[in-house]
Amino acid sequence: MNEEQIRLVILDILDKIAPDEDLTDLDDSQPFRDQMELDSMDFLDIVMELRKRYRVQIPEEDYQNLVTMDSTVTYLLPLLKDVESPA
Amino acid sequence: MQYDTIIIGAGLSGLAAGIRLAYYDQKVCLLERHTTIGGLNSFYRLRHRNYDVGLHAVTNYAEKGDRSKPLNKLLRQLRLSWDDFALCPQIESSVVFPDCTLRMTNDFELLRSQVSESFPDQADGFNRLVQSIDEFNPFAETEGYLSAREHVRKYLTDPLLENMLFCPILFYSSATPNDLDLRQFVIIFRSILQEGFSRPQEGIRRILRVLVKKFRGEGGELKLRTGVKRILEKNGAACGVELDNGEILEGKRVLSSAGLIETQRMCEEPFVEEKAATGDISFVESISSLDCAPADLGHHGTVVFFSNQTDFRYERPNTPVDLRSGIICSPNNYQFDEPLEENKINITALADHEYWLNIGDEDIYQQAKQEYSQAIIENAINIVPDFRDHIIDQDVFTPRTIKKFTGHLNGAVYGSPTKQLSGTTPLDNLFLCGTDQGFLGIIGAMLSGISMANAHCLK
Numbered sequence: 001m002n003e004e005q006i007r008l009v010i011l012d013i014l015d016k017i018a019p020d021e022d023l024t025d026l027d028d029s030q031p032f033r034d035q036m037e038l039d040s041m042d043f044l045d046i047v048m049e050l051r052k053r054y055r056v057q058i059p060e061e062d063y064q065n066l067v068t069m070d071s072t073v074t075y076l077l078p079l080l081k082d083v084e085s086p087a
Numbered sequence: 088m089q090y091d092t093i094i095i096g097a098g099l100s101g102l103a104a105g106i107r108l109a110y111y112d113q114k115v116c117l118l119e120r121h122t123t124i125g126g127l128n129s130f131y132r133l134r135h136r137n138y139d140v141g142l143h144a145v146t147n148y149a150e151k152g153d154r155s156k157p158l159n160k161l162l163r164q165l166r167l168s169w170d171d172f173a174l175c176p177q178i179e180s181s182v183v184f185p186d187c188t189l190r191m192t193n194d195f196e197l198l199r200s201q202v203s204e205s206f207p208d209q210a211d212g213f214n215r216l217v218q219s220i221d222e223f224n225p226f227a228e229t230e231g232y233l234s235a236r237e238h239v240r241k242y243l244t245d246p247l248l249e250n251m252l253f254c255p256i257l258f259y260s261s262a263t264p265n266d267l268d269l270r271q272f273v274i275i276f277r278s279i280l281q282e283g284f285s286r287p288q289e290g291i292r293r294i295l296r297v298l299v300k301k302f303r304g305e306g307g308e309l310k311l312r313t314g315v316k317r318i319l320e321k322n323g324a325a326c327g328v329e330l331d332n333g334e335i336l337e338g339k340r341v342l343s344s345a346g347l348i349e350t351q352r353m354c355e356e357p358f359v360e361e362k363a364a365t366g367d368i369s370f371v372e373s374i375s376s377l378d379c380a381p382a383d384l385g386h387h388g389t390v391v392f393f394s395n396q397t398d399f400r401y402e403r404p405n406t407p408v409d410l411r412s413g414i415i416c417s418p419n420n421y422q423f424d425e426p427l428e429e430n431k432i433n434i435t436a437l438a439d440h441e442y443w444l445n446i447g448d449e450d451i452y453q454q455a456k457q458e459y460s461q462a463i464i465e466n467a468i469n470i471v472p473d474f475r476d477h478i479i480d481q482d483v484f485t486p487r488t489i490k491k492f493t494g495h496l497n498g499a500v501y502g503s504p505t506k507q508l509s510g511t512t513p514l515d516n517l518f519l520c521g522t523d524q525g526f527l528g529i530i531g532a533m534l535s536g537i538s539m540a541n542a543h544c545l546k
Contacts, residue, residue: 017163020152037154041164044541048111060546 005085006073013049017042028069050076054083089337090116092544093328095315095353096344098126098493099529100521102298103536104342106165108544109305116336117307118328120314120494124299126344127493127500127522128291128529133482136376136429140484140492141500142291143416143433144284144390146259146275147530148176148193156282158530164537171297174285175421177389182251183470184394189251193283206248216242220277225270235272236265250399255279255392257401258414258435260527262366262501264402271506271525278528284389286421294529318343318353324515328353340544344521344536347503349494350512358513359505366499367403369486371438373460376480377430381417384472386432391415393470401437408459409437410466432474434467440486440497456483501527510539518543 001009011023014032021036032038046066050056056079058066065075092108094101097119108115123129128141149156151169162169182189187205191198199217203210216239236253243249253266260275261267267275287293299309314331318341327337343350348365351357381387394412401412414435419427446452460483464475486498495502502522510518518539526535 016166018154019163020154039160041160041537041541044545045164048545052111 001080001083001085003073006076006080013046017045031067090114092340093338094342096126097124098344099532100536101344103533104520104540105302105307107537107540109307115307117309118313119311121492122312125295130292139290146278146528148283148285161533172294173287175423177284178387178420180390182254182392184251195281206245209243209245209248212242220273223273225273233269235267235269238269247397254399258392263504288423325517340516342518342520346495347523364503364505365496366503368501369438369440369498370435371408371485372433372435373463374433374482375478377477378479379477380419380430384474386471389420404437404439407439407442415467415471434463436463438486443486
């Protein structure tokens with residue numbers, strides 16, 4: 001997957017976790033939590049969905065990389081570069 | 088074969104935990120000793136009628152889409168939609184004390200105005216109390232017991248109002264007599280007074296059916312009539328269970344909803360002192376089937392919490408049943424689109440578990456059930472219209488019934504007075520969820536299962 005494809009995967013996961021949120025105006029450089037209501041249970045689900053879908057293990061100390069869309073994509077790119085895009 | 092997680096007890100907490108784990112591809116086995124699921128919130132059929140046990144009302148009512156509310160967080164975590172539980176809001180509930188009644192609905196402002204009408208000199212204190220509850224974080228990791236009574240007395244000076252607020256909160260959650268931990272008080276204040284009650288048309292069956300279908304759909308395995316004899320240990324860690332029939336199941340971890348002492352008894356070494364940690368609060372409930380709707384007799388209340396005396400006592404009584412107070416619940420009195428097919432009034436009263444558990448003779452037990460059921464009803468018709476001529480069938484459950492079907496020692500529906508909020512035990516890979524982890528009620532039980540699965544079984 002490339003950066004854009006990873007971004008779409010994250011959007012899809014966010015949509016699953018928070019089905020009522022409008023994600024069209026999401027600012028990729030700003031923290032998710034400032035733009036939508038995500039508590040720690042929801043946040044864990046981002047990590048867990050990535051594990052379920054792509055078998056990527058994200059250690060707890062790396063959670064800080066998942067704060068914004070930009071940082072998430074940057075962090076995931078090396079982990080997912082050899083994975084086929086679902087789209 | 089080895090399971091990722093073995094869950095003991097297919098009640099609401101075990102089912103919710105199971106859904107989380109199975110959804111995230113764990114190999115999960117959910118073990119239930121009884122012939123059906125539900126635990127403390129279950130159901131049965133008797134003489135062609137359906138009965139619910141445990142469920143009076145689902146607390147934490149929230150409208151669809153209100154994301155911050157516990158109900159909706161829970162549904163999201165279980166990947167269920169709001170419509171799955173088909174919750175219908177209550178009509179109106181009340182707290183009835185001598186010479187004073189407070190009415191409440193799922194709009195908290197009604198209770199607020201009722202307080203200021205009945206207790207004008209307490210209105211300001213009440214508003215400040217509510218503000219303190221709004222600002223309080225009951226999930227912050229703080230140590231030690233905080234008395235809810237002491238907190239409330241900082242704001243309210245009238246003992247009648249204090250008791251009228253504690254009455255529904257103690258009745259619907261407390262494993263400790265007369266007072267409870269402030270954190271739990273805050274959670275229950277929000278869930279029953281601020282958010283309010285609802286119920287699915289089909290009662291608890293609806294919720295359980297949705298959960299078990301989801302659990303199985305995600306690949307979870309449910310074994311009924313399968314009790315656990317002991318939890319297997321290796322090098323200070325749980326590694327599986329031995330079933331009542333001697334079969335061994337291996338698991339990387341065990342999550343038990345059986346209760347603190349009940350779980351401890353399955354382990355080699357005890358981890359708490361048994362007597363102090365065994366619950367004492369139990370109930371007798373008289374369930375009457377009527378030939379007409381309670382509303383036809385002029386009774387529209389959903390849940391009525393009452394006390395015949397200003398000094399409300401919530402404790403194990405010295406008599407088989409405590410006739411000084413009770414809960415009158417009518418499952419018909421919700422805002423259903425269609426009226427329920429069966430008409431019921433449930434009346435619950437505190438009971439002395441020792442009396443009920445020690446009756447050896449079956450005839451005497453049956454006779455005591457009838458006798459005290461009549462007394463409970465006679466007491467309640469001081470508060471609600473006399474429905475005795477309309478009773479077409481009756482059933483009664485006692486602490487003995489609760490113990491038999493849930494395994495809870497003393498028939499203690501709210502479990503141990505000592506809650507294990509972290510869910511951990513001295514044994515690695517053995518965790519607790521459900522009543523003795525600390526979240527109570529139907530929504531609380533499911534949240535307990537979810538949060539313990541998240542904290543200990545997923546990371």
